[in-house]
Amino acid sequence: MNNPQQPLEYDAVLGGENQISSSNDLKMTTERAINLLKVGRAGIKAWNLFRKQETYLPSLEGVDLSGEDLTYANLQGVNLKNSKLVKANLAYADLINADLQEVDLSESNLTRANLQGVNLKNSKLVKANLTSANLINADLQEVDLSESNLNDANLEGVNFKNSKLVGAILRYAKLINADLQEVDLSENDLTCANLKGVNFKNSKLVKANLTSANLINADLQEVDLSESNLTSANLINANLQGANLTNTTFPGSNFNEANLSKANLTGCISFDGNSGERCNFKKADLSDAIFSQAKLYSCDLESANLTETKFDNANLAQAKLQNSIIANTSFLNTNLEGADVTGTRFFLAYLNKGTNTNNIKGI
Numbered sequence: 161m162n163n164p165q166q167p168l169e170y171d172a173v174l175g176g177e178n179q180i181s182s183s184n185d186l187k188m189t190t191e192r193a194i195n196l197l198k199v200g201r202a203g204i205k206a207w208n209l210f211r212k213q214e215t216y217l218p219s220l221e222g223v224d225l226s227g228e229d230l231t232y233a234n235l236q237g238v239n240l241k242n243s244k245l246v247k248a249n250l251a252y253a254d255l256i257n258a259d260l261q262e263v264d265l266s267e268s269n270l271t272r273a274n275l276q277g278v279n280l281k282n283s284k285l286v287k288a289n290l291t292s293a294n295l296i297n298a299d300l301q302e303v304d305l306s307e308s309n310l311n312d313a314n315l316e317g318v319n320f321k322n323s324k325l326v327g328a329i330l331r332y333a334k335l336i337n338a339d340l341q342e343v344d345l346s347e348n349d350l351t352c353a354n355l356k357g358v359n360f361k362n363s364k365l366v367k368a369n370l371t372s373a374n375l376i377n378a379d380l381q382e383v384d385l386s387e388s389n390l391t392s393a394n395l396i397n398a399n400l401q402g403a404n405l406t407n408t409t410f411p412g413s414n415f416n417e418a419n420l421s422k423a424n425l426t427g428c429i430s431f432d433g434n435s436g437e438r439c440n441f442k443k444a445d446l447s448d449a450i451f452s453q454a455k456l457y458s459c460d461l462e463s464a465n466l467t468e469t470k471f472d473n474a475n476l477a478q479a480k481l482q483n484s485i486i487a488n489t490s491f492l493n494t495n496l497e498g499a500d501v502t503g504t505r506f507f508l509a510y511l512n513k514g515t516n517t518n519n520i521k522g523i
Contacts, residue, residue, distance in 0.1 A: 190218045198228055208234045221259075392437065412437030415444045421465075422448040431457040482522070491515050 188210055196203040196210075211234040219239045226246040236256045244264045251271040258278050266286040270293050278298045288308045297317045307327040316336045320343050330350045337357040346366040350373050359379045368388045375395045382402040390410035398418045405420075407427040418441075428451065430439035440460045447467040451474050458478040465485045472492040476499050483503040493514035502522030517523070 187216070188214065188218050190220065190223070193218045193220060194223055194225070197225060197230060197233065200229055201231075204230065204233050208232070211236070410439055412439065414440045415442075416440055417443045419445045420449050421445050424450045425454055426450055426452045427454065429455045430459050431455060477516075496520050 196207045221241045224244040229249045239259045249269045253273045263283045292312045303323045312332045314334045319339045334354045344364045354374045357377045372392045378398045384404045386406045392412040400420045403423045405425045409429045445465045454474040466489045467487045470490045475495045477497045479499045486504045490510040495516045497518045500521040
């Protein structure tokens with residue numbers, strides 16, 4: 161009769177579930193584990209049964225499982241450090257708290273895999289498919305995720321510091337409170353991504369698509385957002401101090417109470433003539449910001465801080481500036497036709513003959 165306290169061994173060649181022996185010298189070795197994981201579904205079923213019945217784990221450090229089908233494999237807590245899993249199929253695999261440091265997962269399929277709390281530091285996931293994967297609180301520092309698919313992935317609390325995400329797809333990704341400091345996200349697709357509270361300090365988002373993204377309370381200090389698309393993005397209370405927003409487009413975006421002091425918004429576009437969507441800067445701090453040549457038609461700047469703000473050559477026709485703070489604000493050659501400056505100290509603004517105040521309200 162078998163002793164239930166002793167480890168079980170399985171037929172590694174057939175990958176079956178037949179118990180061979182319960183002797184002390186028979187257990188799941190690294191070699192047997194590799195054999196099981198390489199024989200397809202039957203082997204995965206046997207491996208998963210082993211994981212259910214036994215508590216010990218063989219080390220898989222440095223193994224080569226490239227191209228193998230590991231769908232639904234239970235690899236929770238497994239040491240796979242320095243392993244190769246190039247083009248491996250890990251769809252629906254359980255990798256919670258696994259050690260995946262310095263692992264090559266290039267072109268692997270991790271669709272709906274559970275990677276919660278995984279350590280992927282210094283790993284390679286170039287062109288990997290992580291669609292709908294769970295990576296909550298994973299460590300992705302210095303990871304190469306170039307051209308990877310993170311569509312709808314849960315990346316809440318993930319540390320991406322110094323990682324490569326050039327060309328990565330992050331549509332609908334959940335990145336709440338993630339650390340994206342010093343990361344290059346240029347030309348990335350972040351449409352409808354949840355970026356609430358994300359730290360983007362010193363990162364690059366040049367030509368990024370942030371349409372309908374949630375950036376509430378995000379830290380975007382000194383971030384390069386030039387030529388990015390922020391249409392209908394939510395930036396309530398976001399910190400954009402010193403950010404570069406030259407030639408950005410953001411019709412329908414909400415900058416309510418955001419900090420844009422010393423930001424450069426030269427050439428930005430905040431109005432969509434087709435949809436009629438307008439931008440909201442209500443109660444935002446725009447002190448020392450530059451809006452030269454900006455298209456701010458019908459923009460809401462009510463109660464905003466416009467101290468030392470430069471709107472030279474900008475279009476502010478029909479804009480709402482009620483109760484905004486105007487102090488050394490520059491409107492040189494600015495179109496203010498039909499704008500409302502009720503409740504402001506408009507007389508403290510810089511004006512010239514090119515300033516259009518036709519039909520202006522409040523003065």
